Amino acid sequence: MLKKLLFTLAGLIIAGVLAVVVLWKALDWYGNQPLVAPNVEDSLEFTVSSGDSMTRVANSLGELGWLQYPEVFVVLARIEKAAGGIHAGDYLIPAGITHRELLDIFTSGQVRYYDVTLVEGHTLKEVVAALNQHEKLSSPLDEEALQSLYQSLDIEGNPEGRFYPDTYFFQADASVESILRRSYKRMDSVLKEEWENRAEGLPYKNPYEALIMASLVEKETGVTYERGEIAGVFVRRLEKGMRLQTDPTVIYGLGDRYQGNISRRMLREPTPYNTYVIRGLPPTPIAMAGREAIHAALHPEDGxxxxxxxxxxxxxxxxxxxxxxxxxxxxxxxxxxxxxxxxxxx
Structure with a gap:
């Protein structure tokens, strides 16, 4: 009787081991099989929201026709101890990848990045409007939120020109504020670097005045090779006590009243930015200046x-x-x- 029981137990153990081996092999085979996409040439833009479980993700992909046997995919994830390691974000899933490769994409955080370009010569008002309208950025900023941001950055007065024009990459749902903070930090770094390597004998008291000049150069420049020459004209006029007389400052001072044409009356109108009226630099930058314009302001051409x-x-x-x-x-x-x-x- 005991002998028979032992044989039965051994048989069950062997059957169990064989079942585990078969299951393991089946899962390994499944993991190496390609996804069956609706169209083999397609790719899928897929979003994993914060808090989504592997089960929810698998079921969603199954409903979209991109994942056969979602429950098996979840088992594969658990066996490979990856079920709890999925990263939130947007993904671009190519057709033809295997189930294991898909699992690796989710757990390694290969999320999709987007970009936004802050353009040289644009005003901060234009920049904020573009950021607020970007479909992949979250938390647009109203005027109150903007003022709070400027205060947290220790920006006093007009914040124009304090942000660096560049292309910034981000994950979906990054905030508008996060882009502006990166842009501010980048401008601070670029301006310090360029100031430390400036030419001698320039008529600027501090880096901020150089940034103001750079914004004028940025707005007046049509071709890149003229930046240094335009900066040279402005610097020589400053040194001689001449008014800068540059139209972009007049336009900036007019604000929303400017409708595309400058009249003689506008050129005579006293505003803090009208360089036909005031002497020296305007009180703040009038636009975003890139590194090339900043460099030109700090290395004006002789002439x-x-x-x-x-x-x-x-x-x-x-x-x-x-x-x-x-x-x-x-x-x-x-x-x-x-x-x-x-x-x-x-």
């Missing part, structure tokens, strides 16, 4: 030109004397003004 006028193709004509400048204005702004006239290159 004798004190004036420049847009030629209508994005470039400028530079003059040493007012008489030469007036002739250039007459030539390019009146006699030969192009129908497709523009002050910057497009």
């Amino acid at each position: 004798k030109s004190l004036y420049f006028v847009a030629k209508g193709d994005g470039t400028h004509y530079f003059s040493k004397t007012l008489a030469e400048h007036n002739r250039a204005v007459r030539k390019y702004q009146i006699e030969q003004r192009r129908q497709d006239y523009r002050s910057t290159v497009q």
Whole structure:
């Protein structure tokens, strides 16, 4: 009787071991099988929300037709101790990957990144509007939230120009504030680096004044190779006590009142930013300046030109004397003004 019982027990153990081996082999086989996508050339944009379980993710993929036997996928995840290690975020799942590769994508956090570009020469108002409208960024900022952010960054007064124009990458649902904080930190770093390597004898009291100048250079530049020359004109005018007389400052000072044309009355209107009226630099930057404009402001080209006028193709004509400048204005702004006239290159 005992002998028979032992044989039965041994048989059950062997059967159990064989079942485990078969299950293990089956799971291993399943893990190496490709997903059966609705279209083999497709890829799937799939979002794992914060708090989603592996079971919920598997069932969602099954409903979309991308995962056969979702319950087996969950078992595979548990066997490989990955069921609790899924990362939230957006994923781009390519057709043809195996179940094990899909599991690795989820557990290694290969989430999809998006990007947003803050453009040189844009104002902070334009930048915030673009960020608030980005479909993959969360928590748009109203005026109250913006003021709170500026205070937390120790920005006093007008925050214009304090953020760096660049392309920023982020995961879905990153906040608008997080992009602005990165941009502010980046500007602080770039400005410090450029200031430390500045040319000698510049008419700036501090890096902030250099940033103001860089914003003027940014707004006036149509082609990159003119940045240094334009900076040189502005620096020489400062040194000689001449007014800068640059239209972008007038436009900035007008705010929403500017509708595309500058009148003689506007050029005479006293605002803190009207460099036809005030002497020296305006009180703040007037736009976002990139590294190249900052570098130009801190390394202006030598020369004798004190004036420049847009030629209508994005470039400028530079003059040493007012008489030469007036002739250039007459030539390019009146006699030969192009129908497709523009002050910057497009």
